[in-house]
Amino acid sequence: MISGDYGNDLIFSDKPASEWALGYPLGNGRTGAMVKGKVKAERIALNHDLLWRRFMDRPEKKTAALLPEVRRLCAQGRWDEAQDLFLTRVPETGHALYINPFVPFCDLGLFLHHKGGEITNYRRQLDMKRAVVTVEYDAGQRHYRREYFCSFPAGLFFVRVTCSAMGCLGGEVSLSRLPDPDCEITGCSSPGLILLEGLFEEGVRFAARARVYQKGGRLTNGIRTYQPPPGKIPPPDTGGIVFDFRDETQKFEPCGVSTCFDAADEVLIAVALATDDEADCPPEALCDRKIEALGDVFPDTQALLEQHAADHGQFYGRAGLFIGGGSVGETADTLVERAAAGDVDNALYGLLYHMSRYLAIAAGRPQLRGGAPKSPINLQGLWNQDRRPAWDCDYHLDLNLQMSYWGLDAANLGDLMEPLTAWIRRLLPQARACAADIHGCGGILLPATCDNKTPGNIDNIGYCFTAAAAWLAQVLWIHYDYSRDETFLKNDLYGFLKEIAAFYDDFLILDDKGRLVTCPSCSPEMGIMGRTKWSVLSSASSMDLELIREVYEHLLEASARLGVDAGLQASWSQTLAKLPLPPISAEHGLEEWLEPHEPYDPGHRHRSHLVGIVPGGRITPEDTPEYAQAVRKALEYRLAEGAGSSASFSCVTDAMIFARLYDAPAALEQLRQTVERHVMENLLTAICDWRGRGESLAWFNGRKVFQIEAGLGLGCAIAEMLLQSRRGVIRLLPALPGEWKDGSFFGLCAAGGFEAAAKWAGGKLEQAKIISKFGGPCRVMPFRAEWPLTVWLEGAKIRADVSGGVLSFETKAGGRYTLRPAENGENR
Known part of the structure; x- marks a missing residue:
């Protein structure tokens, strides 16, 4: 390699x-x-x-009996009354203990x-x-x-x-x-x-x-x-979100x-x-x-x-990455100081990629079999010096935990998924109780915040958010798609998907247009204008619709692969047929909700409605061009509202989205903004604008508050600019910026059990190598390449077909294949 x-x-x-x-x-x-x-x-x-800490168990809410009336009020557009009703059983955000820190x-x-x-x-x-x-x-x-x-x-x-x-x-x-x-x-x-x-x-x-x-x-x-x-x-804790930072x-x-x-x-x-x-x-x-x-x-x-x-x-x-044109021998302090002034050195991108993988290993490495269970990567990874750290170093299931894990397989660290899978398995009995207690449904429901042993308390935001388990299932499916681990599919993922579907079988309702929708719903943490109290309560969110669709699609695929539950496939297919796709508008592109709502914060830090492109795979420029354009418009609308509401993970998500739209300059610009605003001199990421420059959220009064998900996501975003795999196609150098003229990588992984390496010079692909772990067809879409490309195995050129810019060839398990431009006089 x-x-x-x-x-x-x-x-x-x-x-x-x-x-x-x-x-x-x-x-x-x-x-x-x-x-x-x-x-x-x-x-x-x-x-x-x-x-x-273990001072609290999940409090029962007994809100299931309220659901019919909440839905009736929502159907009539009486959103404030609906929220007032469930606020009789759940606290307002910020006024409760949520988890054990x-x-x-x-x-x-x-x-x-x-x-x-x-x-x-x-x-x-x-x-x-x-x-x-x-x-x-x-x-x-x-x-x-x-x-x-x-x-x-x-x-x-x-x-x-x-x-x-x-x-x-x-x-x-x-x-x-x-x-x-x-x-x-x-x-x-x-x-x-x-x-x-x-x-x-x-x-x-x-x-x-x-x-x-x-x-x-x-x-x-x-x-x-x-x-x-x-x-x-x-003083002793008095309840609620009261952070207690250490005096240094x-x-x-x-x-x-x-x-x-x-x-x-x-x-x-x-x-x-x-x-x-x-x-x-x-x-x-x-x-x-x-x-x-x-x-x-x-x-x-x-x-x-x-x-x-x-x-x-x-x-x-297992993996490495080098981007040429960077400085050599400079302290990290100097590189970050220059970046904060707008001069982001290419050397930083390679260092940040390696720091991402390093942090994942240090914080997330599985422990020995038979030993005590390993806790998943929390908000600060494995590191905390504060008695009550920011958000208690919990597991946020409306983005942060998912971002910490969704890029690990591509980084050749798929075995780090085991602690997450085991943690989910341990929470399932309590998640069943949550589903019954909160909404009177079967299956499972995970709240937006959890600790290492307990699903967390819910407030008026959490009451409306049902998609946490579905989003975790999306991340676990990515792991399966890369690893092709049939044992994992059979013993862990398939049962998890069935439990989520059992919840939505009960929770989804038909609207007046005959569509299956969620109610109540929300786009995580996004308030809506025109309410008497701050509220996220909404019509079915695009995030819900995307993730629920994936649950049922993956159930059908897994059922077929495993040869089980053939009798359930018709029901799942019927649910899929009645699920609407997220709407598209001329003004906003891909809309955040099924019905029109005015966002309280149009520049909000989350990109929940774009989950179908990152980390999901439904939306691609080739397969769904209308949706790809709608994603671009929606993101540009978000960015046009200014950076004051963004966080470290916002820039990282945006870089990934632009990379998947093959927009290298825009992806690089978001990486630059991440580094300029959020990367500290040790290459860890701070969630907020501690410099006071008005470039992102100004929480914590200038304190540097480290959160890990953006650091792990940074590595994923950099890798996505060099290698992507969605819908069975490996994309080589899909969003290579002009500033990264020379470079190479090895050990990046692709779905289907492939591992890739590549070298480029002058912005052009010189050579790529692909290992096929399991054999089968390999489909590659090279960008920045001189056509035609030839494919070689053990020194011999093999047959490769080209259609629509995709190079296809058969592989054998363990085979190592070289792709390079045909040389002059070579039999093409």
Whole structure:
């Protein structure tokens, strides 16, 4: 394949991170760490994917009996009265607890004693290829180096500290947790060992162990019994959406419990974290097991590091991307600072693609079979330092969770879908109860917000939104379409689709035109003008119509593939025949609702009505040109209303849409806007306009609030400009910008079980290679290519047919095919 070390797997800075949101993230799917790289007093915020509060269960709403009257009022256009009716049973948005929050685990403190000398030659680096953060600097004549990594094989977080001068390492290591009135922390220490245990008021227990190994020198006592960190203890929660962000202005000093080392040649810190969900033993016992597995003598640190890097590389090394014409050797800070001023360097696009895949692996990697279930990627992935983070780091099912997962198969990371699938499976019994409780229907209903164990509370927005499960099903079908995993289809996806259809079999009603529609409905989070109270309640949304159509179409296909439920196919087909398609208007293009409504915010951050093109596959320029044009008009209408209502995920979605319309300049412009407005100096994405430039939502008063879905979506958008696969056709370089004159990629995947690589120069395709995992026909639509193209297998040209700009050829399982322009004199 066209592969190799592209040399764009490193991001680095010449200064420590000034705040948590700018740190470098590490993770093994279970343990997360954010490294700021402070020289003298380093606070490493640690997380565990299973540490969520459990103070609430899903509250029953008992709104099913209201549904007939709500529908009668909606049919008469009495929207305010309909909302007033269901507001007797559900709260208004913002006035309720929705889910149990994902909370910080603890902080690892590292306080190094430098024996004089100015700090110079500082460098902080994240090697995404090896999943290692390195901090290096000189203090006087001595060179200090720290390496941080979260090892999956060992199940531990490590910090290795070395110095160029023997016997010169001295310092203190601590474990502590932020002030929290809801959590009791205890701890103790002895030379070289630190123990910390936590107990939330509802009974959630967790524990941490830190073992300090040293070569040379000695280990001594530090703080032996737990001393809380300084700072104001926040008041207990009073309910509702009350975010409690950490105050980072407080000086970080030794606290909690600690141990010290002195005159050492080398130091290794190993940290184990565990929760009461993780094993059938107390969390402290599980921590002890992990630490004891290292032994009592100084472990072979280099072997641990190489084992970790090789293990991470089996995921990360599957794909790569290089875009020529970029700068070399610049800090990420400099690249982002230039981008914020409008000068987006090509080097950033390759780095952002690799960061997208890196974050997905670090936050979403499945755990070992038979172990504790892995929580899916949450709003901040695996990282959080706040007692009540933004939206409690929940699972938002009206875009955010779906965007985090819909591009993983194309990125050659389809095996990361397993935690999402397993989480859905665990929620099904509660989702059945939701369907019956809220709307009196069979099947399943998932609310718009969930935590790792519980469907969330609903408000006046959530009451109207029924499409969360259908959107997850769309993402899972994408996974099936790429993987062709028949076991997954049979054991997971097909049953999920049937449960969703069972809900809509009961929920859909015939309107006065004989169409099956949803009522109540909404376009997620989009208010409607002319109401006495803010309201999303609407006629059937285009999003509902697109996603429900996919559910029944995929049921029919899956039923045929599996050879089951032939007797249900007629019913499903009849439902499909009565489902209307989203309407198109001359003014707005693809409309947001089946009936006319005036949007409260025409520039709204969501693009829910365009779900049929991204991430869906119904709409393509070739197959549905009228709808493709309607999508363009709808998006241009949204963008014309200004950026003040957009968020990071808005720009990313827009880039994907324009890429699927083959509009390379517009797609690149949306990527540029994402980078200019939302990418921080560590290449993580902030959801809002923290610079105060009026370019996107101005929530949080200038605070940098990291959310992961746009970062994962960025990688997907970049890949979509280079490779797409919809409706059985692989599109090569479909939205290649003129600014990306030269480049290459390898390891990108296409639906049907294909893997592709390509190289282009001067804006023209030079060569592409395709691996067929399962065999069968391959259909390729090359863009930016000199025709005719020839297809080669094992050095021999094979037959390929051309029709409508699509190159078609038969493949065998495991076959590696090369596509290139015919050379002069070659038999074409």
